[in-house]
Every structure is written in C-alpha cells, then in structure tokens.
Amino acid sequence: MSFPKTILITTLAEYQTRFWLPVAQRLRATGCEVELLAFDDRSAEMSEAAGVPVTNMYREGLKTGPSPEDRKAFDARIEAYGLDGSNFLFSHERFTFGIRDTAALRRRFMIYANAMEALLDRLEAQGKRAVLVQELGGFLSVIASFYAARRRGIRNWFIEPSFFRGRMYFTPDSLAAPQVMATPSDAISAEVRAYLDDTLKQQAIVIPKKDQHHYSAAFKKVLNLRNSRRLAEKLWDQFALGKHQEFGHNLRHARVHAAMAVNATRLKKLYRPIPETRFVYYPFHVPADMALTLRSPDYLDQVATVDFLLRTIPDSHVLVVKEHPAQIGAILADRLFELARRFDNFVLLPPQTNNYTVLNRSDAVVSVNSKSGAEALLLGKPVVVMGDAFYSSCPLIYRADRLRDVPARLREALAAGPFDPAKGAPYFEAAWRRSFPGELYISDPKLLDTFAASLRSAVVEAVDAG
Numbered sequence: 404m405s406f407p408k409t410i411l412i413t414t415l416a417e418y419q420t421r422f423w424l425p426v427a428q429r430l431r432a433t434g435c436e437v438e439l440l441a442f443d444d445r446s447a448e449m450s451e452a453a454g455v456p457v458t459n460m461y462r463e464g465l466k467t468g469p470s471p472e473d474r475k476a477f478d479a480r481i482e483a484y485g486l487d488g489s490n491f492l493f494s495h496e497r498f499t500f501g502i503r504d505t506a507a508l509r510r511r512f513m514i515y516a517n518a519m520e521a522l523l524d525r526l527e528a529q530g531k532r533a534v535l536v537q538e539l540g541g542f543l544s545v546i547a548s549f550y551a552a553r554r555r556g557i558r559n560w561f562i563e564p565s566f567f568r569g570r571m572y573f574t575p576d577s578l579a580a581p582q583v584m585a586t587p588s589d590a591i592s593a594e595v596r597a598y599l600d601d602t603l604k605q606q607a608i609v610i611p612k613k614d615q616h617h618y619s620a621a622f623k624k625v626l627n628l629r630n631s632r633r634l635a636e637k638l639w640d641q642f643a644l645g646k647h648q649e650f651g652h653n654l655r656h657a658r659v660h661a662a663m664a665v666n667a668t669r670l671k672k673l674y675r676p677i678p679e680t681r682f683v684y685y686p687f688h689v690p691a692d693m694a695l696t697l698r699s700p701d702y703l704d705q706v707a708t709v710d711f712l713l714r715t716i717p718d719s720h721v722l723v724v725k726e727h728p729a730q731i732g733a734i735l736a737d738r739l740f741e742l743a744r745r746f747d748n749f750v751l752l753p754p755q756t757n758n759y760t761v762l763n764r765s766d767a768v769v770s771v772n773s774k775s776g777a778e779a780l781l782l783g784k785p786v787v788v789m790g791d792a793f794y795s796s797c798p799l800i801y802r803a804d805r806l807r808d809v810p811a812r813l814r815e816a817l818a819a820g821p822f823d824p825a826k827g828a829p830y831f832e833a834a835w836r837r838s839f840p841g842e843l844y845i846s847d848p849k850l851l852d853t854f855a856a857s858l859r860s861a862v863v864e865a866v867d868a869g
Contacts, residue, residue: 408531410862411522413440413460413548415649419538420446422844422851427455429855436531440522442515442544442649445640460518460544461647468517471510480516484550495541495696498703500652508543515547523555534862538843539563539574541693544649549578560862565838566777566793566831567598572838573861578697580772580793583834591828595835599781599828606759667732673743674753677764682723682750683716683813684765685709686758686775690733694772699790701806702771706738708789708806712769713746715810717817720766721748728754767816769809776800781831783824785816797830 410430414420420441427437438456441447450457469476481489493508502508526533535552537545539561552559553576561574563581572581640646650656687705688695695703702708709724716722726734731754742749752761762768762778767785770776772792779786780799787801787809794800799822801812839861841854 409436409438409526409533411438411440411533411535411548411552413442413535413537413544414446414450415442415538415540415542415544417443417445417449418844420449422846424450424453424455425846425848425851426855426858428453429851430859431455433855433859435859440519440548444646444648458518458522460515461649463521464514464516464518467521469513471513471517472506473513474509477509477513480513484554486550491697491700492546493543494700494703495546495691495693496543498696499541499691501655512543512547515544516551519548519551523551523557527555533557535559536858536862537561539578539693541578541697542649562843562858564842566774566834567838569840569842570835570838571841571843571857572793573858578693580694580698580791580795581837582796583793583830583837584796591832592835595832596828598835599831603781606757663730663732665732666734666736669736670726670732670739670751673736673739673751675750677752677756677761678721678723678750680721681719681766682721682764683712683767683769683817684761684775684779685712685722685724685769686761686773687724687726687730687734688771688773689727689730694790699771702790705771706734706742708771709749710742711806712809713742713749715813716748717814720817721750722746723750723752723761723765725752725756725758725761726754766820767813769813777834780827781824783821783827785819785821787812787816793834794830797827799827799830 412423412427414423420439423439427439430437436456438458439446439450440460441450441457442460444459444461447457447459447462465471469480477489486492489509489512492512493502493505496502496508523533533552535548535557537548537559539545549559559576561578563572563574564570565572574581637648641648685708690705695705709722713722726732739751743751758775758778759782762775762782762784765779765784767787768776768779769787769789770779770792771790772788772795776786776788776792777794780794780797785801786794786799787803788795789803789806789809795802801816803809803812839857841857842850843854845851845854
C-alpha cells in the first residue's frame with residue numbers, strides 16, 4: 404500500500420496541539436512520517452519537547468522568502484496562486500477579529516505563505532511527497548497553507564464535523580461543503596437506521612464534543628474562572644514574553660463576549676413562545692463561522708436576510724427565528740429590536756427552545772447551510788436552502804441560487820407540504836458512508852485511536868485511488 408512520505412498537519416493553538424501530538428505519535432507508530440505546522444510559538448515548543456517534527460510557521464516565514472511588506476511580491480504570489488485579489492480571502496479574519504488594516508492582513512498572509520513555500524521546497528529537495536491535513540477554517544494560516552499546497556499539486560484534506568454524532572468529513576482540495584450523492588434505491592443499513600431512529604427519539608441537536616463548551620449562557624462565559632485565568636495566561640505570553648499567537652486578539656475576544664452578555668440580557672425582552680399560528684422557521688447560524696464568511700458570503704448579514712424574508716413571506720405565515728445556542732447574544736440586540744419594531748410577523752424564540760420542537764411545529768424551514776436543514780429533512784419538513792450546504796444535492800430540498808429566488812421557492816415548499824421522512828433515508832445513508840468515525844480535539848485515548856485510524860484510512864484510500 405503506497406503512502407505519502409510526509410503528512411503535514413496544521414495546528415493553530417495549544418489546545419489543538421495537545422490533540423495533534425498524540426495523533427501524530429499514533430500515525431508515526433504505523434510507519435507514517437508526520438510533521439506539524441505550528442502557527443503559534445507555544446505549539447512549536449510543545450511539539451519539540453514531545454519529539455514530533457515541527458515547523459514554527461510564523462518564525463520560519465519571517466526569515467525566508469520575500470519581505471512580508473513587499474506589495475509587489477504579495478501581488479505576484481496572489482497571481483501565482485491563481486487568485487483574483489485578496490479581499491475575499493481576508494473577509495473571515497476581518498469579520499472574526501475586526502481587523503481593518505489590510506496591510507496587516509497582507510503581511511500575515513505573506514509570512515505564512517513564505518513558510519509554506521520554504522517547507523515544500525525542503526521536502527521537494529529531499530525527494531519527499533506530502534499531503535496536507537487541516538481542520539476546516541477561514542483563517543489566513545489555513546488559507547495560505549491551502550493555496551501554497553494547491554499550487555504544487557499537493558492534496559489538502561479539510562476535516563469538519565459531519566451531521567452525525569462522533570463522525571467527520573474529510574473533504575479534498577476544496578473549501579466548499581462536501582457533496583453527498585444518493586439515489587432513491589440506496590439500501591439503508593441497520594446502523595444508519597438505528598442512528599436515525601435514536602436521533603428522532605432523543606430530539607437532540609448534534610454538538611461536536613469540541614464545541615460543547617460554547618453552549619452556555621453568555622454571562623457564564625464571561626464569569627467563568629477558567630476562562631479568566633486562561634485569558635491572563637495568554638496576555639502574559641503575548642505582551643510580556645512576546646509569544647506569537649495565531650488567535651492573538653485576546654482583549655477583543657474578551658470585549659466581544661462581554662458585549663454578548665449584555666445583548667443576551669437585553670434580548671430577553673424580545674423572546675416569545677412558539678406561536679400557535681402557522682410559521683416558517685429560520686435558524687440563525689454562528690455569525691463568524693466560515694460556513695457564512697467563505698462558503699455562503701451572500702448571507703453573512705443574517706439580519707438583512709431575515710429582513711428580506713419578513714418582507715416577502717406569504718401573508719399566511721409568520722417568521723420564527725432563533726439564535727444559535729452556541730452564540731447567544733452574538734447578534735446585535737439593537738438590530739433585532741428594530742426588526743420587532745417594524746414587523747409584527749417576526750417572532751424571536753428563547754435560544755434554549757428545543758430545535759426539534761420548533762422544526763416539528765413549522766410548515767417549512769429556510770436555511771443558509773445550517774444542520775437544522777438536515778434535521779428538518781429527517782422530520783419530513785420542506786426545506787429551502789440558500790447557501791453551500793452539505794445537503795444541497797438532496798433531491799428533496801428546494802434550492803434557491805439567489806436571495807431573490809427564495810420567495811418563489813418557499814411558496815413551492817409550502818404548497819408541497821411535508822413528505823414521508825423515509826424518502827430522505829437514502830440521502831442520510833449516503834452521507835453516513837461519506838463520513839468517518841472520530842472527533843477533533845478530544846483527548847480520550849480510545850477516541851484518539853479512532854481518529855488516527857480514520858485519518859490514515861481517508862488519506863491512504865485517496866492516495867491509492869489516485
């Protein structure tokens with residue numbers, strides 16, 4: 404069985420490195436050569452101490468390649484990567500970190516691209532093949548690594564949680580959502596049938612274990628002693644010790660969470676119970692997620708999207724919306740109060756409301772690319788999909804290629820009404836087969852074994868097939 408000489412794995416923070424180190428050790432024990440690409444100083448130090456090969460991408464990028472401030476070199480690199488400018492690439496960090504300074508973004512991109520180019524030059528000189536593995540994300544560390552590898556014809560595997568608990572997708576060479584193809588004749592395995600039945604019985608949303616800590620009240624995040632201690636440690640590292648951190652916007656992060664706590668408190672006045680009247684449901688997405696910033700940028704301003712839906716929804720229905728339970732208070736309260744002032748067909752639910760209860764009571768669901776759309780399919784509810792979703796290829800959904808197409812597609816969905824949930828089962832079977840067991844950033848030894856085996860299997864099979 405052939406295998407690439409070196410698996411390159413990006414790691415952006417200490418909590419990620421604590422996971423990737425034992426994964427790398429497991430892969431190396433099976434004969435794989437692994438090198439971590441560390442984008443913060445502490446991660447590089449941890450890897451060196453553990454005896455795992457590592458490149459400190461920030462430090463390497465500063466000492467090699469063109470000057471990060473050289474605008475001509477930047478433009479040449481953007482052209483070499485086959486990109487039409489850089490504004491779109493920078494949009495995720497602008498939105499997530501509030502960065503206005505384009506020169507600072509260009510500098511960071513160049514540092515990371517310099518490091519990646521030097522690393523790939525070294526491997527090429529050693530006659531080694533490589534494959535790149537990354538958690539899906541929109542940060543410049545991930546973006547620069549991806550495009551540098553793509554220019555060399557090196558495969559990049561993006562990892563993201565799947566619709567199914569404890570399973571994940573490995574998507575090659577694309578930031579787009581994984582595509583799942585199914586036919587009505589696909590047989591449903593006992594494993595998938597049991598999973599779907601159990602999900603419907605539990606009526607619980609899928610939360611990757613790595614994200615469970617986000618699902619708490621905003622004020623609890625602010626007052627959490629562990630978070631406060633960790634903030635102090637990171638600030639000391641950053642300002643007293645001069646350590647580079649990929650997620651180094653620590654003070655802004657604290658201010659954002661404080662603002663979320665204030666917003667969450669104010670929004671309690673707007674919360675209403677599930678209406679008795681007929682309604683369409685729009686679940687808010689995590690505002691800063693790359694599923695919006697890069698996959699579906701037309702819908703990044705979700706309040707504007709909701710405003711449009713309120714202006715175009717059929718008179719027979721009201722629009723019910725709910726904040727994402729992991730980001731309560733993330734949407735500016737003033738904008739939601741303004742919607743409530745102008746529209747009496749607008750209902751904001753308490754974010755703790757069970758998602759399946761809302762889905763069951765709704766007549767249709769409108770989603771950009773939320774997992775709620777797939778959950779609605781599981782219940783036999785008509786779904787209008789606007790963005791790049793992993794279930795976009797499901798023949799049961801109503802696809803809207805542009806926002807202005809949504810009203811017509813929504814009317815079609817409402818006219819068609821619910822369908823037999825069994826019709827969606829072949830799609831979920833195909834989605835299950837597309838996924839692998841495992842979860843990111845969970846350090847339980849058995850789960851680490853599972854993850855490492857899945858990573859090796861996904862990459863090995865792809866290399867052998869190619």
